[in-house]
Amino acid sequence: MIGQKLILSSIEKRYGEAWAVREFNLQVAPSEFISIVGPSGSGKTSLLTMIAGFEMPSAGTIRIGERDVTTLAPNKRDIGMVFQKYALFPHLTVRQNIAFPLKMRSRLTRRALETRVEEMLLLVQLEDYGGRYPNELSGGQQQRVAVARALVFDPPVILMDEPLGALDKKLREDMQFEIKRIQERHGATVIYVTHDQEEALTMSDRIAVMHQGRLQQVDTPEQLYRQPISAFVADFIGTMNFVPAMKIAERAGKDVVRLPGDTVIEVDRRSGTRSPGEPVGAVLRLAVRPEHIALGHWDKNNSSTLAGVVETSIFVGSAQIVLVRLKDRADVVLRVQRPAGEIARLTRGDLVEVKLDGATMLAFTGEERRAA
Numbered sequence: 001m002i003g004q005k006l007i008l009s010s011i012e013k014r015y016g017e018a019w020a021v022r023e024f025n026l027q028v029a030p031s032e033f034i035s036i037v038g039p040s041g042s043g044k045t046s047l048l049t050m051i052a053g054f055e056m057p058s059a060g061t062i063r064i065g066e067r068d069v070t071t072l073a074p075n076k077r078d079i080g081m082v083f084q085k086y087a088l089f090p091h092l093t094v095r096q097n098i099a100f101p102l103k104m105r106s107r108l109t110r111r112a113l114e115t116r117v118e119e120m121l122l123l124v125q126l127e128d129y130g131g132r133y134p135n136e137l138s139g140g141q142q143q144r145v146a147v148a149r150a151l152v153f154d155p156p157v158i159l160m161d162e163p164l165g166a167l168d169k170k171l172r173e174d175m176q177f178e179i180k181r182i183q184e185r186h187g188a189t190v191i192y193v194t195h196d197q198e199e200a201l202t203m204s205d206r207i208a209v210m211h212q213g214r215l216q217q218v219d220t221p222e223q224l225y226r227q228p229i230s231a232f233v234a235d236f237i238g239t240m241n242f243v244p245a246m247k248i249a250e251r252a253g254k255d256v257v258r259l260p261g262d263t264v265i266e267v268d269r270r271s272g273t274r275s276p277g278e279p280v281g282a283v284l285r286l287a288v289r290p291e292h293i294a295l296g297h298w299d300k301n302n303s304s305t306l307a308g309v310v311e312t313s314i315f316v317g318s319a320q321i322v323l324v325r326l327k328d329r330a331d332v333v334l335r336v337q338r339p340a341g342e343i344a345r346l347t348r349g350d351l352v353e354v355k356l357d358g359a360t361m362l363a364f365t366g367e368e369r370r371a372a
């Protein structure tokens, strides 16, 4: 049963007058690790509870492998679950906790059951902890037991809802790799809900971004980062700067735009970002990542450059983060990230030239587009 495909077709969920999930379509491949991210209230938990079977969709179907499970009771779906609260049985040892779902389900001989539990203890690297009780374990160890318990009966799909939410940052980062390693070895299909977009970027084969109940975009982490389909996704995944601009011409498939301070640059048209192109005169939002902005010496004789005033410059070990307020648009503060040592020491009030490269920018209209 390990690692079945999951197909969500036209899922809708309505609570009274309010829509929690709308027209949601997603196909998850066998053994794929997919994260669902989105702001609070975007419908992530609603979606998960429908896959688990605790709630029924108002419309649409859910299939696991070849089975339509839309109306099936939760226990008939055989889905493994890991939640933020470990929900281990406090009066059972680690071994007994892991064995619990097997005892409920299969008629394994005692010996086979014990062997299986030992395999799981090895998989989550807790082979020396089988006899302990949950309150004798650290948070990370407890969560590994919860993962082992979810995997022990080789479910077709595993749902994880903020499983690392209760852990501190360092442990959280270690556990991200740990869960990924366990999942890759085991082969389970995982649906992982998180608030933390960095966590999603680290762990996932693909990420589904939700906004107001709808799927905005589903893509690999790299594709989401490089080719966000809307300003919303661009802003939500990673750090993004937005610079207002006006389209003044088109040239060889590129848009010629005017930036604050009358600087003119050419921006590549990216597929999926805008189609058809906006008319000349349209107001655009140019999106640029912090690592794609360079800073230079201000040259008062070169009037066609974009001027900025340094607000703060912070050394963060591997990089220098500089916040620069545009001279001609005081409401725009750009976050610039450069390799440590590349730029001269900057202090508040320094005038700098902000260097933008049209080839690393994306143009969006004021309105957000939705995924088709």
Ligand SMILES: Nc1ncnc2c1ncn2[C@@H]1O[C@H](COP(=O)(O)OP(=O)(O)OP(=O)(O)O)[C@@H](O)[C@H]1O
Pocket: 015, 018, 019, 020, 038, 039, 040, 041, 042, 043, 044, 045, 046, 047, 195
């Ligand atoms: N049982 C319910 N009754 C009424 N409305 C609900 C119910 N459950 C969720 N909602 C509403 O549905 C929308 C989606 O909620 P949901 O909990 O799925 O979002 P979420 O993305 O998981 O949010 P969070 O990240 O804060 O957990 C919200 O507007 C919420 O208020």
